[in-house]
Amino acid sequence: MADLYLTWQDIHSMSRKLALELSAIEDWKRMLVITRGGLVPAAILSQDLGINWIETIGLSSYRGQEQTSLELIKPCQIDSARYLVVDELVDSGDTARYVRALIPNCYIATLIAKPDGQPHADKFVQLVDQETWVYFPWEVNE
Numbered sequence: 726m727a728d729l730y731l732t733w734q735d736i737h738s739m740s741r742k743l744a745l746e747l748s749a750i751e752d753w754k755r756m757l758v759i760t761r762g763g764l765v766p767a768a769i770l771s772q773d774l775g776i777n778w779i780e781t782i783g784l785s786s787y788r789g790q791e792q793t794s795l796e797l798i799k800p801c802q803i804d805s806a807r808y809l810v811v812d813e814l815v816d817s818g819d820t821a822r823y824v825r826a827l828i829p830n831c832y833i834a835t836l837i838a839k840p841d842g843q844p845h846a847d848k849f850v851q852l853v854d855q856e857t858w859v860y861f862p863w864e865v866n867e
Contacts, residue, residue, distance in 0.1 A: 726856045726858055727854060727856065727857045727858070728857070728858050728859075729857050729858070729859045730860045730865065731859065731860065731861055732862055733862045736765055736766065736836065736862060737769060739766070739836045739850045740766045740769035740770055740773075740836065741769065743766070743834055743836065743848065743849075744769065744770050744774055746848060747770070747774060747809065747834060747848065748774060750848075751807075751832070753774050753776050754776065754778060754806065755778045755806050755807070755808045755809065756770070756778065756808065756811060757779075757782060757809070757811070758779060758780070758781045758782070758811050759781075759782060759812035759813075759824070760783045760798075761783075762812055762814060762861065763811045763813055763835075765813070765861075766811055766812075766813055766836055770811055774809075776809070780801050780803060780808075782797075782800065782824070782827075783797070783798030783799030784796065784797060784798065784820050784823060784824075785798055786817070786819055795819045795820060795823055807830050808828050808831045809831070809832050810824050810828070810832065810833045811834055811835070812833070812835045813837065813861060814835055814837045814838070814842075815833070815837070815838045815839065815842030815845055815846040816841065816842050817841050818842040818844065818845035821842065822845060825845070832848070833845065833846050834846065834849070835849045835850075836849065836850050836851065837851050837853055838852050838853075839852070839853055839854070839855045839857070840852070840855050841855055
């Protein structure tokens with residue numbers, strides 16, 4: 726299994742690239758952020774895209790590096806509007822499928838996609854192998 730260590734600069738650059746691509750698609754008004762991983766890219770995207778209406782949903786499918794069943798930690802309060810859904814990574818696609826069932830007309834954007842999750846993201850910046858473990862800077866204690 727390969728490891729990919731991302732820096733804060735990587736996250737900033739990837740988020741800015743994603744914002745540029747998203748701005749060409751639609752004038753986004755509402756964002757739903759998957760916590761916790763989506764919070765950092767969402768902060769950059771919301772600034773670059775001028776989105777002030779931001780809601781969060783807490784979903785978890787990992788304990789450390791062990792994948793578990795999807796758990797709803799914090800529900801969200803949404804309406805029938807179109808949402809830009811932001812997460813840092815789409816791995817198996819379980820989280821994306823859950824959110825799309827909740828909000829069928831949402832648009833899911835992530836920084837990183839793995840092959841199993843790729844079909845469930847509408848936009849992503851980088852594709853990595855399914856077996857790659859991605860370390861985000863907020864997860865690494867230096």
